[in-house]
Amino acid sequence: xxxxxxxxxxxxxxxxxxEEADILIENGKIVxxxxxxxxxxxxxxxxxxxxxxxxxxxxxxxxxxxxxxYKETILSASHAAAAGGYTSVCCMPNxxxxxxxxxxxxxxxxxxxxxxxxxxxxIGSITKSLEGKELSELGDLKDSGCVAFSDDGHSVMxxxxxxxxxxxxxxxxxxxxxxxxxxxxxxxxxxxxxxxxAVLGLKGIPSVAETVMVARDIQLARYTGARLHIAHVSxxxxxxxxxxxKANKVAVTCECxxxxxxxxxxAVLDYDTNTKVNPPLxxxxxxxxxxxxxxxxxxxxxxxxxxxHAEAEKDVVFDQAPFGIIGLETALALGITELVEKNILxxxxxxxxxxxxxxxxLGLDNGYLEQNASAxxxxxxxxxxxxxxxxxxxxxxxxxxxxxxQLTGCAVATIVKGRIxxxxx
Amino acid sequence: MEEWTRKDLLGLQELDSKEIELILQTxxxxxxxxxxxxxxVPTLRGKTIVLFFFEPSTRTRSSFELxxxxxxxxxxxxxxxxxxxxxxxxxxDTFKNIEAMQVDCIIIRHSSSGVAHVLxxxxxxxxxxxxxxCHEHPTQALLDIFTIKxxxxxxxxxxxxxxxxxxxxxxxxxxxxxxxxxxxNVTVCGPKTLLPKDIEKMPVxxxxxxxxxxxxxxxxxxxxxxxERQKAGLFPSLREYAMRFGVTTEKLKNYAxxxxxxxxxxxxxxxxxxxPDVADGKYSVILxxxxxxxxxxxAVLYLVLQAGDDEQQEQQ
Ligand SMILES: [Zn+2]
Numbered sequence: 164x165x166x167x168x169x170x171x172x173x174x175x176x177x178x179x180x181x182e183e184a185d186i187l188i189e190n191g192k193i194v195x196x197x198x199x200x201x202x203x204x205x206x207x208x209x210x211x212x213x214x215x216x217x218x219x220x221x222x223x224x225x226x227x228x229x230x231x232x233y234k235e236t237i238l239s240a241s242h243a244a245a246a247g248g249y250t251s252v253c254c255m256p257n258x259x260x261x262x263x264x265x266x267x268x269x270x271x272x273x274x275x276x277x278x279x280x281x282x283x284x285x286i287g288s289i290t291k292s293l294e295g296k297e298l299s300e301l302g303d304l305k306d307s308g309c310v311a312f313s314d315d316g317h318s319v320m321x322x323x324x325x326x327x328x329x330x331x332x333x334x335x336x337x338x339x340x341x342x343x344x345x346x347x348x349x350x351x352x353x354x355x356x357x358x359x360x361a362v363l364g365l366k367g368i369p370s371v372a373e374t375v376m377v378a379r380d381i382q383l384a385r386y387t388g389a390r391l392h393i394a395h396v397s398x399x400x401x402x403x404x405x406x407x408x409k410a411n412k413v414a415v416t417c418e419c420x421x422x423x424x425x426x427x428x429x430a431v432l433d434y435d436t437n438t439k440v441n442p443p444l445x446x447x448x449x450x451x452x453x454x455x456x457x458x459x460x461x462x463x464x465x466x467x468x469x470x471x472h473a474e475a476e477k478d479v480v481f482d483q484a485p486f487g488i489i490g491l492e493t494a495l496a497l498g499i500t501e502l503v504e505k506n507i508l509x510x511x512x513x514x515x516x517x518x519x520x521x522x523x524x525l526g527l528d529n530g531y532l533e534q535n536a537s538a539x540x541x542x543x544x545x546x547x548x549x550x551x552x553x554x555x556x557x558x559x560x561x562x563x564x565x566x567x568x569q570l571t572g573c574a575v576a577t578i579v580k581g582r583i584x585x586x587x588x
Numbered sequence: 589m590e591e592w593t594r595k596d597l598l599g600l601q602e603l604d605s606k607e608i609e610l611i612l613q614t615x616x617x618x619x620x621x622x623x624x625x626x627x628x629v630p631t632l633r634g635k636t637i638v639l640f641f642f643e644p645s646t647r648t649r650s651s652f653e654l655x656x657x658x659x660x661x662x663x664x665x666x667x668x669x670x671x672x673x674x675x676x677x678x679x680x681d682t683f684k685n686i687e688a689m690q691v692d693c694i695i696i697r698h699s700s701s702g703v704a705h706v707l708x709x710x711x712x713x714x715x716x717x718x719x720x721x722c723h724e725h726p727t728q729a730l731l732d733i734f735t736i737k738x739x740x741x742x743x744x745x746x747x748x749x750x751x752x753x754x755x756x757x758x759x760x761x762x763x764x765x766x767x768x769x770x771x772x773n774v775t776v777c778g779p780k781t782l783l784p785k786d787i788e789k790m791p792v793x794x795x796x797x798x799x800x801x802x803x804x805x806x807x808x809x810x811x812x813x814x815x816e817r818q819k820a821g822l823f824p825s826l827r828e829y830a831m832r833f834g835v836t837t838e839k840l841k842n843y844a845x846x847x848x849x850x851x852x853x854x855x856x857x858x859x860x861x862x863x864p865d866v867a868d869g870k871y872s873v874i875l876x877x878x879x880x881x882x883x884x885x886x887a888v889l890y891l892v893l894q895a896g897d898d899e900q901q902e903q904q
Contacts, residue, residue, distance in 0.1 A: 356785050357785055357786045358785075358786035358789040358790075360784070360785075361784035361785060361786050361787055361789075361790065362601070362761070362790070363701055363702065363723060364701040364720070364721050364722030364723030364724070364758060364761060365701050365702070365721070365722070365723075366722075367784075367785065369785070433705070434701070434702030434705050434706055475678060478678055478680060479678060479679065480679060480698070480700035480702065480703050480706070481700065481701065481702045481706075482699075482700040482701070482721070483700065
């Protein structure tokens, strides 16, 4: 079965291709990228006035299965991912049971096979049960299909364990993704510490809770020579630390999330629990620092940190609500609206940070368009304006602070291994 | 007279000076009722007011209850803990049930900041915030301001110092907004560890030196220090707190104006944040605050329920 994408503007971050071209797909692979391809047997997909890019890659999402299927399942998250233009997603291990052994990895991969939509790459836990005490079987986790290790949701508080995890992961050959949060500084906090938390009377999470851990982990990575990826960078000082570390040739990369570069802590003023996220929404100055970091390349990737929670869980007082925002279906549009339309990034650079770059951070064979590559492709209308509506989410959860906002840009077709998995109307 | 249009009283931050003045004027006219032999007027006859207290409170609850009763409203008082409600039922479920019983006003005290705001958005009855977490306690600040105005004759230009744990104090926040809107100069004073980050962005002067905090003050509002804060590592000991921040006659004589007025929202830790001779002495207006609390709460109940009626008439 052949598929021919015609008349689109093909953007490939790896080869830097940016031209009007057609793409012919056969047997799940890209056969040819060239102008004016004709093929009478192929199904034609018209991409005129659209961009044709590598399928987006999310390096950080929570799929909630196994254990929290009432929030999200691999199937519902796959639909959300496809609608957001994602063809590959890495899922964090804070499921129940935790992804800390081969059995859970195999379960996830087999459920994903049944769902049959996207490429799903499990991230194994650094420590057993995410307890921060003993290393998970990192070698076995890699052999069963994990692409990185993380205790996301917490830092590994014990610096010795973190050091050994970095060394061991270096041997195994996979990066460590660190959620940086010094727990004693953050304890009990529910939003960014600053003027807004002072006014609202809510306990703050100081930015220094993040930055002391970013600093520690950078030093550990430097000392061990291991590969460190820092998750969801949210504040100015973290960006500065990572910039300096990169200048010093430390093997560190990082990501930031659309909610962190779009919304400041002022969004919390209404006590809307959908603005409660960890790390918290920071200040406008922090947003500016993130934008600088995105622009100068300090920030390598844009990740969703898609974190679904059921409506009843969020419909409680702010103190008690769980942290998290869903992001798979809004990330691309937020990137276009906040970064491209505001001239922080070109569309080419945005696509790179949402596909090729995260794939490269984890060594995935995804995120580029070339002959013989897997036909994972997203077609995007970069001009279309749409309003985020609660009832339109394909995710099982609706915890988005962007409901009601008008955004620009959306996926109009998502293709995995040559098969169209999302195409509205 | 200005019109009152709000269905709810959630905090003083969102009020303007005219609205605050209106509450104070209304309170002044209600204060007289409490001095009569028959302390009751029929103003709110037929209205049902629910007092929902998720935190223990004797004085605020009894003050509201008396205020409601002196206006002839029917009251239902529910004292519970946040945990008792959580067995599968959300806070909104609980309140929707109360709403379905066709009550007119819900007075709520809760340990979480923002509860009154969130409920007001989804509820028909008037919501009065009787203290939410560390956020606001508007009627306490209103009675403080009423008491100051009664004693000093005016608010504008007065120097008011609030001393103690500003971080965790809803009384402090409501006082800061209310007083500054009426033109007072507010100073907050406490240990650095009990001042919220970025407090200086609020319209206040900030100091960690008690002498500085007392200097030139016409009014000193002393906040209760919670002993748990010491266990959380926020200050070394109650002894040191009393030495550095406790308000004593001697310190008042050394640093404060001669006609300084001392307030405390209660309950007091005598001998810690305030010495007994100060609490009971000539500077203190602490019991007058309690008396005025009833008049202020009568005014608030009267105004929000009046506004609720107007709203209903418009809809009909
Ligand atoms: Zn995280």
